[in-house]
Amino acid sequence: MVRKRKKKFSTKKFLRFFIPLIIILTIFLYKDDIYTLYVYKTTSYSDDTINVIKDNNLDINILNKKYSQTLENIINTEYFDVKHVDDYLEINYLDRDNFSSNISKLLSLNYTPKEINIIYDKLSDESIDIIINNDYLSDLIDIINLSYFKEDLLERYIEYILKNDYEIETAIIYVNIGLDKEYYTNVSEISDQDDILVLVNKYHKLSENYVPDDLKTISAKYQWAGRSNTLRKEASDAFEKMCEAATKDDIYIYAGSGYRSYATQLYLYNNYVLQDGFDAAETYSARASYSEHQTGLAMDIANKNGFISESDKEYKWLIDNSYKYGFILRYPKGKENITGYMYEEWHYRYVGIDVAKEVYESGLTYDEYVAKK
Ligand SMILES: [Zn+2]
Structure with a gap:
């Protein structure tokens, strides 16, 4: 006769089985919070930035993307606008005068981050002020990219284009000639x-x-x-x-x-x-x-x-x-x-x-x- 082995309760066995289960369950239940904690710990953004993201209930994945100095700089200023968060990430940061205020103005004029990067790449702060003081100009990037674009004439280009019906190239050439001014005025030796x-x-x-x-x-x-x-x-x-x-x-x-x-x-x-x-x-x-x-x-x-x-x-x-x-x-x-x-x-x-x-x-x-x- 084979003696049936009596099953005996073993604490050891119980722990071996249930502890991992509890851990797995906990992880599953709190996975979002754990992920959030992980992001907060690993992001390069400052605590202030993290707080603004939290306070505005923004997608924390922003913190996980490539670090953006532009976002970091603007987020704690009066110019920060929640609706442009993704745009800030695409704008290359530059150490220029009034950068945060200027990019927020350019964004509100409807310039895209890509356009803003070109504007900042090619133009001085004085020229950017001129752009900000005008309405959105859909041809601006085409103008800037012309080989015969002369930055010191930017204000005259804009004025001439708004007043006349010429093709962009023609308008730029005419202003380069000086035709936006009367003959014998604005003369150079x-x-x-x-x-x-x-x-x-x-x-x-x-x-x-x-x-x-x-x-x-x-x-x-x-x-x-x-x-x-x-x-x-x-x-x-x-x-x-x-x-x-x-x-x-x-x-x-x-x-x-x-x-x-x-x-x-x-x-x-x-x-x-x-x-x-x-x-x-x-x-x-x-x-x-x-x-x-x-x-x-x-x-x-x-x-x-x-x-x-x-x-x-x-x-x-x-x-x-x-x-x-x-x-x-x-x-x-x-x-x-x-x-x-x-x-x-x-x-x-x-x-x-x-x-x-x-x-x-x-x-x-x-x-x-x-x-x-
Ligand atoms: Zn002659």
């Missing part, structure tokens, strides 16, 4: 007057006493009506070369009017005003100091009858070939609002072959070309 690429227009003037020191008289055979026009040496040589090339195509072009001194321009302009009135003269004659002819790089080109006009075969030849010799048509048709001058079929400007080719291929005026640099 040209710093390098001897630069072959010098831009002279109704916003950029030469000094009264500027005379190029390398003026050269163009060969008599390319002078119109026995004149003695000069250009700066490089331009003068290029002009003769162009005349010579034209001859081979049976085209005969001449130097009608090249370099003109300040005094000559003053005399001409005043005479035109007397003759045609101020408003008319302004459309075709430059005030003294503002004439390209004073650079020794501009030429009014003639055929045997006088200055070239659109219907002349010489006009067509020049349009197709002048850039190969470094010359560009300076005041084209339909661009009067940009150049500030009426269409001048005869007025060419020397800029050198490389730039002339670029301007020719771009279809831009020289003013726009420079404004995109």
